[in-house]
Amino acid sequence: MAVSGILLVLFIIVHMAGNLHVFEGREEMNAYAHGLRTLGEPLLPHESILWILRIGLIALAVVHIWSAVVLTRRSLAARPVRYKSKKPAKGESRHAAATMRWGAVVIVLFLAWHLLDLTFRTVNPVKDVPDAYGAVVATFSPERWPVTVFYLLALVALGFHLRHGTWSAVQTIAGPDTKWRKRTQALALAIALVVVVGFAIVPLSVTFGLVK
């Protein structure tokens, strides 16, 4: 759970930063997308590095989801009879129990849509794969506002997921003392905010005509 999670956090940061190429214009953004596909060429075949990365990501996602299912099933078995009266959570990660599992479902649904939209272009008006910029602008066009709203909602889920997930993974792997735990929690919050803002700024810029 923790190791796959940390690696996915690194991916999400790189992905978020990569998306910001959209502000450099069509040419630069498409060159970046092209660059991902031609990494290692001519030494290595077309898209080989990209596919190695994709397979790595899929493996991480599988490990991450599989561990989550195992943990969730253990939790359910560990409390066969539920409490009649509920209390508001008051732990250090009080939002975690409420947001991690449901949030993950939202993120998975989002991911399915997202791949069909921007990777396979099945539900995207721009089928021309090299035109990543055009696809982003088309999918977030103001008429398609529900797409943008869904994106932003998924980002909120992702933000909460990262806010707990990042420090929780560090707690499991490194086991910091109190001082470093507090620092890790602050870092996790910062990462979550940067990632959410960094991702959200792209569709919002398209909606408000800053990127067209």
Added chain:
Amino acid sequence: MKLKLRIWRQSDADAKGGMVAYELDQVSEDASFLEMLDVLNERLISEGEDPVAFDHDCREGICGSCSLVIDGQPHGPQAATTTCQLHMRKFKDGDSIDVEPWRAGAFPVIKDLVVDRSAFDAIIQAGGYISAPTGTAPDAHAAPIPKQDADAAFSAAACIGCGACVAACPNGSGMLFMAAKVAHLGLTPQGQPERHTRVLGMVAAHDQAGFGGCTNTGECSAACPKEIGLDVIGRLNRDFRKAATRAA
């Protein structure tokens, strides 16, 4: 003060059980929560009914016997306080109060509010012994321990094994209890020889007993009457990682 109580009644381990409502009048604000239940039980006995079974022993917050989930909170609404040290002045006249047992598969209900916490004993036993010589008490200065370590070990040793951490955990995990023991023994020189076998054994016994896995929500620490911090869980994770890689 007058109270509306709803208490979990279950005649034995196999019975279905359910919440039963009781009204209690003229409760003193100075009574402890358990004394309030004593008053209710005296009434029930005089009416020929079965009194409510609940665990208690020292009634001074040090033995870990008392339990009770009060309005959804293990040991009730007051932070860093066991149920026996909780007083009725924390409640208001006319309050409705729900009282339930610890809920965990590893802590089956024996009767009413009493649960079987021997799964904790299994974890302690799996931790094994420490290689300390027996006989007359050694000189206090014979084994020098840095002050910080002694203080940290003592804070961890404050765990009374009540199980509120498990009751509060959304995953039903016994991590905080186990980690308190690992930290307490692992911080002192006496605990070093078995440090790695201890953590591996305890974690295996914990999982075997059917406790859930820790996801670091921190509910345990917020409910703990002895304010055991999440740093002990960090320490357990560190020790476990070292022990597991060494064993592999």
